[in-house]
Amino acid sequence: xAKRIVSFTLNGRAHDGVVPDNTLLLDYLREGLGxxxxxxxxxxxxxxxxxxxxxxxxxxxxxxxxxxxxGKAVETVESLSRNGRLSDVQEGFHMKLGAQCGAxxxxxxxxxxxxxxxxxxxxxxxxxxxxxxxxCRCTGYIKILDAVHHAAAxxxxxxPAPYPPLPDRAAGQAA
Amino acid sequence: MDALHSFEVIRPRTVxxxxxxxxxxxxxxxxGGGTDLLVNIRRQIETPPVLIDTNDLGDLKSIEAGENGLVxxxxxxxxxxxxxxEIRCLYPAVAQAAGSIAGPTQRNMGTVGGNVCxxxxxIYYNQSEWWRxxxxxxxxxxxxxxxxxxxxxxxxxxxxxxxxxxxxMLLFDGAIDLLGPNGARTVSMRDFFIGHSRQDGSTGDxxxxxxxxxxxxxxxxxxxxxxxxxxxxxxxxxxxxxEYPVAGCAVAVARDGDRLTDLRxxxxxxxxxxxxxxxxxxxxxxxxxxxxVQGIDDLCKDQLMSMKTTFxxxxxxxxxxxxxxxxxxxxLFEAAA
Numbered sequence: 403x404a405k406r407i408v409s410f411t412l413n414g415r416a417h418d419g420v421v422p423d424n425t426l427l428l429d430y431l432r433e434g435l436g437x438x439x440x441x442x443x444x445x446x447x448x449x450x451x452x453x454x455x456x457x458x459x460x461x462x463x464x465x466x467x468x469x470x471x472x473g474k475a476v477e478t479v480e481s482l483s484r485n486g487r488l489s490d491v492q493e494g495f496h497m498k499l500g501a502q503c504g505a506x507x508x509x510x511x512x513x514x515x516x517x518x519x520x521x522x523x524x525x526x527x528x529x530x531x532x533x534x535x536x537x538c539r540c541t542g543y544i545k546i547l548d549a550v551h552h553a554a555a556x557x558x559x560x561x562p563a564p565y566p567p568l569p570d571r572a573a574g575q576a577a
Numbered sequence: 578m579d580a581l582h583s584f585e586v587i588r589p590r591t592v593x594x595x596x597x598x599x600x601x602x603x604x605x606x607x608x609g610g611g612t613d614l615l616v617n618i619r620r621q622i623e624t625p626p627v628l629i630d631t632n633d634l635g636d637l638k639s640i641e642a643g644e645n646g647l648v649x650x651x652x653x654x655x656x657x658x659x660x661x662x663e664i665r666c667l668y669p670a671v672a673q674a675a676g677s678i679a680g681p682t683q684r685n686m687g688t689v690g691g692n693v694c695x696x697x698x699x700i701y702y703n704q705s706e707w708w709r710x711x712x713x714x715x716x717x718x719x720x721x722x723x724x725x726x727x728x729x730x731x732x733x734x735x736x737x738x739x740x741x742x743x744x745x746m747l748l749f750d751g752a753i754d755l756l757g758p759n760g761a762r763t764v765s766m767r768d769f770f771i772g773h774s775r776q777d778g779s780t781g782d783x784x785x786x787x788x789x790x791x792x793x794x795x796x797x798x799x800x801x802x803x804x805x806x807x808x809x810x811x812x813x814x815x816x817x818x819x820e821y822p823v824a825g826c827a828v829a830v831a832r833d834g835d836r837l838t839d840l841r842x843x844x845x846x847x848x849x850x851x852x853x854x855x856x857x858x859x860x861x862x863x864x865x866x867x868x869x870v871q872g873i874d875d876l877c878k879d880q881l882m883s884m885k886t887t888f889x890x891x892x893x894x895x896x897x898x899x900x901x902x903x904x905x906x907x908x909l910f911e912a913a914a
């Protein structure tokens with residue numbers, strides 16, 4: 403099958419790839435470029451694990467042909483951390499335990515990133531709506547809401563709300 | 578990674594180039610967002626040798642919405658329709674329908690043309706190749722010759738149409754601009770969706786659900802002036818996002834004092850076509866009373882033909898659609914006061 407040169411911006415850098423027409427962006431990122439942060443989940447557009455940003459909007463890389471992002475800016479989860487420091491969204495998922503098995507997390511992180519770029523003061527409904535294309539089987543979503551609130555606070559330059567302090571174990575044992 | 582079958586992608590820049598490509602490759606399929614077609618390709622339900630990408634067709638990316646009518650290009654993304662201020666104001670059913678499709682990420686990708694032409698679905702069809710093979714395939718695929726939903730269907734397919742935009746557009750005399758080898762034409766949506774599944778074979782069915790000539794493709798969809806219609810869209814799904822509807826319902830009412838002066842109801846997710854309830858307008862004219870509600874109930878019983886094509890039983894989907902239609906009529910009648 404014929405291959406074509408596809409030029410796009412990948413994580414802030416110009417990228418030229420030679421790809422067959424039938425290559426999906428997800429497979430190209432993972433198998434072709436080794437960017438395995440983006441996960442393969444349902445493989446059918448139902449779970450959101452493969453979410454990447456295309457021109458700043460969340461898209462499913464499992465249902466995008468590489469040729470369809472020609473001339474566009476693609477961002478994957480690998481683009482978020484800077485100099486070894488987690489981004490605010492990644493920090494939120496880490497601090498608030500928004501990830502358990504982690505398979506869905508890169509998708510959630512990218513969908514949350516897209517939300518926070520448009521709206522850095524989302525309420526619970528905004529977050530539920532923006533993450534509506536992503537499925538998590540571990541967390542029950544509450545901790546993911548906490549994680550995005552944490553990230554939104556960081557992005558606004560505020561100190562995120564801490565969890566209530568843990569019970570004082572020593573005192574409990576004494577009693 | 579499972580590679581997709583080999584195909585070529587053509588990326589026309591103009592509508593004329595797209596038409597030429599379509600004529601040169603009769604077996605080609607148009608691809609917009611790919612959220613419907615690429616899933617089917619992945620499952621080897623379809624294996625088109627050529628895809629024609631509509632994303633570079635600048636002519637088909639505009640929205641014109643005003644008091645006099647609505648025209649939406651086929652390559653417009655669904656989120657653009659959902660967020661468009663004039664559509665939200667004048668054609669709320671259309672904006673709400675667009676905003677209810679799948680989830681936010683799918684709406685960033687999916688296009689208007691793709692949603693209108695959404696493939697009909699069935700639990701015996703939208704499955705992986707090995708699943709279908711184990712079940713001896715079905716009527717809708719080339720390999721099968723039996724409808725598992727209705728074994729005595731005499732070659733008629735009952736796969737369900739579940740697009741959301743079409744019912745909302747039907748409220749406003751929706752039409753579709755098509756371009757094909759014989760030129761451009763505009764078809765009313767009521768004539769375009771032919772999936773009546775009559776057993777005598779006089780109409781289309783779940784396989785042949787659009788009145789589209791070979792080589793034709795959608796340019797734009799259009800709706801007439803809203804006038805004094807107050808409209809809305811509602812749909813019920815097993816979960817709130819990324820799910821095909823149990824049933825979807827678009828309603829428009831006009832109210833003068835305490836009188837219901839116009840009533841239009843269109844329902845999706847039940848039949849192999851979006852159903853514009855015939856006879857609903859005859860129920861208008863008086864107050865919105867029990868007789869009107871009973872009338873809607875009767876029309877739904879008569880015209881909705883939901884079969885067991887999804888994970889919910891057919892009669893349940895019909896009841897859901899009926900109740901939702903009645904609820905929406907009541908809400909909109911109140912809102913129109």
